[in-house]
Amino acid sequence: xxxxxxxxxxxxxxxxxxxxxxxxxxxxxxxxxxxxxxxxxxxxxxxxxxxxxxxxxxxxxxxxxxxxxxxxxxxxxxxxxxxxxxxxxxxxxxxxxxxxxxxxxxxxxxxxxxxxxxxxxxxxxxxxxxxxxxxxxxxxxxxxxxxxxxxxxxxxxxxxxxxxxxxxxxxxxxxxxxxxxxxxxxxxxxxxxxxxxxxxxxxxxxxxxxxxxxxxxxxxxxxxxxxxxxxxxxxxxxxxxxxxxxxxxxxxxxxxxxxxxxxxxxxxxxxxxxxxxxxxxxxxxxxxxxxxxxxxxxxxxxxxxxxxxxxxxxxxxxxxxxxxxxxxxxxxxxxxxxxxxxxxxxxxxxxxxxxxxxxxxxxxxxxxxxxxxxxxxxxxxxxxxxxxxxxxxxxxxxxxxxxxxxxxxxxxxxxxxxxxxxxxxxxxxxxxxxxxxxxxxxxxxxxxxxxxxxxxxxxxxxxxxxxxxxxxxxxxxxxxxxxxxxxxxxxxxxxxxxxxxxxxxxxxxxxxxxxxxxx
Numbered sequence: 001x002x003x004x005x006x007x008x009x010x011x012x013x014x015x016x017x018x019x020x021x022x023x024x025x026x027x028x029x030x031x032x033x034x035x036x037x038x039x040x041x042x043x044x045x046x047x048x049x050x051x052x053x054x055x056x057x058x059x060x061x062x063x064x065x066x067x068x069x070x071x072x073x074x075x076x077x078x079x080x081x082x083x084x085x086x087x088x089x090x091x092x093x094x095x096x097x098x099x100x101x102x103x104x105x106x107x108x109x110x111x112x113x114x115x116x117x118x119x120x121x122x123x124x125x126x127x128x129x130x131x132x133x134x135x136x137x138x139x140x141x142x143x144x145x146x147x148x149x150x151x152x153x154x155x156x157x158x159x160x161x162x163x164x165x166x167x168x169x170x171x172x173x174x175x176x177x178x179x180x181x182x183x184x185x186x187x188x189x190x191x192x193x194x195x196x197x198x199x200x201x202x203x204x205x206x207x208x209x210x211x212x213x214x215x216x217x218x219x220x221x222x223x224x225x226x227x228x229x230x231x232x233x234x235x236x237x238x239x240x241x242x243x244x245x246x247x248x249x250x251x252x253x254x255x256x257x258x259x260x261x262x263x264x265x266x267x268x269x270x271x272x273x274x275x276x277x278x279x280x281x282x283x284x285x286x287x288x289x290x291x292x293x294x295x296x297x298x299x300x301x302x303x304x305x306x307x308x309x310x311x312x313x314x315x316x317x318x319x320x321x322x323x324x325x326x327x328x329x330x331x332x333x334x335x336x337x338x339x340x341x342x343x344x345x346x347x348x349x350x351x352x353x354x355x356x357x358x359x360x361x362x363x364x365x366x367x368x369x370x371x372x373x374x375x376x377x378x379x380x381x382x383x384x385x386x387x388x389x390x391x392x393x394x395x396x397x398x399x400x401x402x403x404x405x406x407x408x409x410x411x412x413x414x415x416x417x418x419x420x421x422x423x424x425x426x427x428x429x430x431x432x433x434x435x436x437x438x439x440x441x442x443x444x445x446x447x448x449x450x451x452x453x454x455x456x457x458x459x460x461x462x463x464x465x466x467x468x469x470x471x472x473x474x475x476x477x478x479x480x481x482x483x484x485x486x487x488x489x490x491x492x493x494x495x496x497x498x499x500x501x502x503x504x505x506x507x508x509x510x511x512x513x514x515x516x517x518x519x
Contacts, residue, residue, distance in 0.1 A: 203271060309417050
């Protein structure tokens with residue numbers, strides 16, 4: 001009882017300490033350099049990577065504070081310290097700004113609050129303070145190790161850009177600026193996370209995006225109060241409309257060309273520092289089945305593969321349950337020769353079809369997850385060899401039948417046709433309850449699962465946009481880029497629900513072919 005009585009007191013004490021720290025950080029800088037130095041020294045106590053460098057500029061005492069490993073020390077020595085120590089002529093009336101004008105640093109920001117100085121030090125920008133001035137200068141000399149621009153591993157393509165986002169936010173923004181060079185491309189930044197202070201950037205094209213959408217995104221982001229943002233998945237789970245749905249309501253991607261295409265359609269993109277994934281909103285169910293290569297190849301090829309994705313979506317979701325329903329309740333639907341073959345293969349199997357399907361699906365998912373988590377050198381070998389060995393051994397031992405192995409294999413291959421990993425996870429998760437319904441109710445259970453699924457998808461929203469649009473909203477113009485992909489020269493209008501403010505995105509009469517010569 002004593003332990004439980006003390007815990008609220010400890011929690012209250014910790015909250016009081018946090019309030020004191022936050023209130024002290026909101027204080028302005030002092031004109032006395034010693035006072036400012038004492039504050040930063042106490043704030044960064046037991047932090048050996050925070051460097052304090054004191055020196056004299058003319059007759060003024062100065063101090064530079066920077067984070068070792070996040071700041072460019074070579075430029076700090078050559079462009080700042082060398083300049084200040086070798087220059088003796090300064091304007092005494094406006095000393096800090098005269099020093100600032102002599103520094104060969106392109107990005108210098110003036111600050112007067114302690115909290116701004118702490119944020120600058122944490123992001124790798126050294127701060128410069130002078131005695132007798134309550135103004136500090138953040139020097140844009142950030143330099144830290146970052147991964148090179150590479151092809152995204154999860155979104156490979158045969159034709160298209162080989163560039164992918166990295167964990168560096170400035171690099172990711174520059175990749176978008178290289179594609180969309182118009183000043184209408186806007187970038188709004190904010191910070192999230194009490195301790196991580198992660199930088200978030202909302203990108204959009206002014207004149208194409210709905211201003212109501214931007215306000216809603218900003219409101220949802222400002223509502224987030226969390227210790228730290230470690231990945232874009234944190235943001236996604238905080239801002240989605242229906243958190244209990246297995247279907248993703250925000251699209252994430254590593255590809256700059258995918259982000260640029262969605263920006264040009266009137267959507268907004270959220271970039272998070274420290275992750276190579278950008279979030280796109282709003283989206284629809286059909287957006288998750290579109291690949292960037294659909295638009296890089298001719299429309300016949302794009303239409304064929306897009307249709308194949310929806311076909312294999314149905315196979316991946318319903319094939320095991322239909323097999324269980326037919327073999328358990330509706331044997332009359334199977335041709336006699338095929339039924340006899342299935343019956344002979346299941347003669348020695350001790351489990352009903354429902355248990356057999358659940359066992360094989362769980363084993364297949366375990367092998368697939370093991371192949372992902374294991375090192376790349378052995379992951380693919382373990383998953384392939386494991387599937388072959390376990391499947392063959394299970395059939396020979398009479399634990400499962402050969403037709404069930406074929407059904408589960410086709411289902412697994414069909415699930416790989418989905419271009420987005422997030423929607424693939426939802427399909428893999430929903431497959432199990434549909435199998436259970438088929439095992440208890442037969443084909444009636446399969447139809448019941450299909451109806452429930454359609455009703456659920458119809459009720460979903462992505463930032464107010466119907467999840468099944470444009471089919472559910474009967475937008476005939478947008479159907480040209482949904483189940484099929486019309487020729488590129490016919491896609492002259494942006495999607496109605498995202499690009500209605502500037503609907504025309506290309507000129508008319510763009511059909512290729514020989515042109516009539518003017519007389």
